[in-house]
Amino acid sequence: MIPGATRTLLETATTAGGLPGAALGVVDAHGKTATLVLGLAQREPVTIPLTEDHAFDLASLTKPLFTAREVLRAVAAGNLDLDDDLGRYLPELAWMQDTPLRARTLRQLLTHTAGLPAWAPLYTWGDAATIRARVLQEPWAMKEPGEVVYSDVGYMLLGRVLERIHGRSLREFTLDQGLTFTPDAAQSVSTERCAWRERLLCGEVHDENAGALGGVSGHAGLFGTLGGVLRQAELILRGGWLPPAAQDAALRPAAPGRTLTFVQAQPGWSGGSLASPHAVGHTGFTGTGLWVDHARRLGWVLLTNRVHPTRHADFDIQGLRRAVGNTLLASVE
Template identity: 35%
Template sequence: MVFDNNRLDEAFNLIDKGIEDGAFPCAAVAVGNKSDFLKIAVKGNKRIVPYKEMLNRTSLFDLASLTKVVATTTLLMLMIEKGFISVYDKVCEYISSFNEKSKDRITIFQLLTHTSGLPAYIPFYKICRDYDDAIDYICKEVELRETKEVEYSDLNFILLGKILETVGGDKLDKLCKKEIFDPLDMRNTLFNPGNRDVVPTEIDKESGEVICGVCHDENARFFGGISGHAGLFSTIDDLVKFAKMLVNYGEIKNEIFLFYPLFKRMITNYTESLSENRGWGWVIKGNTAAGGDLFSKKAFGHTGFTGTSLWVDPEYGVYIILLTNRVHPTRENVKIIRFRRLFHNAVLASLDGRS
């Protein structure tokens, strides 16, 4: 399918309106298809307190929970391809202490689809000594919830990050760089960006300083900035490379990055009869409101707490990347939720399926 350029321009004008309405201070946006069509916009001020500073195309955004799919899920898929791990392995095969309070029955599949019964969130930075202590706390102290529904949980991906480090024999950041970011030429995608050109997030309540150069997520920051659930930073151009691989079913520049049978399994809806549609790591559109009104049922994507999102529609052959810092200067701003739906609708409405 091709885009009607005039209608797509109108869709991109919504970014200016989103900034004016205070949905976010800045945005880096990309829309593309399976071929070479690409439209990118970079607008607004990346910082508005205590002074204003314009967003650059090379600025790095805190991806928050996009880490779960760009880093952790993708690395797991590559490990599956190599025959190192299976989604039907039990978690306790890799973390031996994860065997109390019925946890010995939990599989990697359940972590990936958020059907493990682990709670959504625990403030480890308040109750644990360090990363290893948090893993130990999940294994020995946390109880599974009696639910057959999807319950989105950071704990699932904290455990997956630990499992991947065990399988790969190295830290998660190094494994992701070697297996994902270098092969896809994502040179500006990393954990712990430090003093690079980073988009600021929230004002820290304790210090009163704007968080910049370290991840916004308190647990991931407590873990040293590296975790399976959050901590990754990237640019709009790097995520375009990643999205082009996804929209082409695992291929990039006529080379296979993820093999087709694995890719298809990754984006299958395994929880269609439950409260939320989930593939391996990814949200599947199905009949839910996720992503907007016009994506096909086969579309898949994910969001990040800081105001980031990536959606791919394999049926229409398009992807939409929306990077914002909606938490700057405060996380109380939730206007992104509705804006995201409206913007996605306008972009998809510009597709001409008759061409």
């Protein structure tokens, strides 16, 4: 189920290509799975072999696998609607300011079409309480809604909405087996020697803004084992990831190149150029990714620690992702 060409790509990447470790999982429409784990969970200061039990920092896979999924669960439960204004749930948002942000919808935030900027160095603003308050009061430079601008800020706000409607912190939400916000450092994959925190990160969120917010935010903070993330791909492929109507809404086109939860197959797509037109996927900065192609009846997960020990390396993670996707899809009969 894992073609020889795929295996060769990953063996080369983890032995001669500069990638510390890689964990690949594949699942078909019948629930048959196959996995391949190669390389190291940590290269320095000591080497630790990678195993299937190690938890990876999933980075922006937090967006679809937790935040967007929980928003759609709340829609299915009647607790909110995708076309509700953000200000309905965060009435203190941009208090005493003339801003269009209050009128932007949850749908626009999910699809990155709300006009918010991509990123800001929130971790330089102060402590977690200050950051949480300032995110709501910052006079964000807003574009007109409609254009897709991938935005961590939008998902931070969605995380706040989830906390508001459920009355608890994101860290207190129940997660599927194999996913966690509180990984065991001894069983976690090392990421970067962080210049801001001045230490090697292991079992601690890599994203600086999520770290400054206590480790969990709507845009980052989720960790997962290969089995845990592959189970998400299986649920998306075979059904059961969300109630049927919500899952259908999650996967159909909702904005240029995007569904409510994922990125659709398109030129340059991370899942490769052999995918069917409505295949979906998402990646994370640390080197993670999940893809599902219903037409090819295949889902796959590639988890790596490409930022270990530094993000400033020349390894082509996007090229590897595409090559893995193409070799897997080419093997489907």
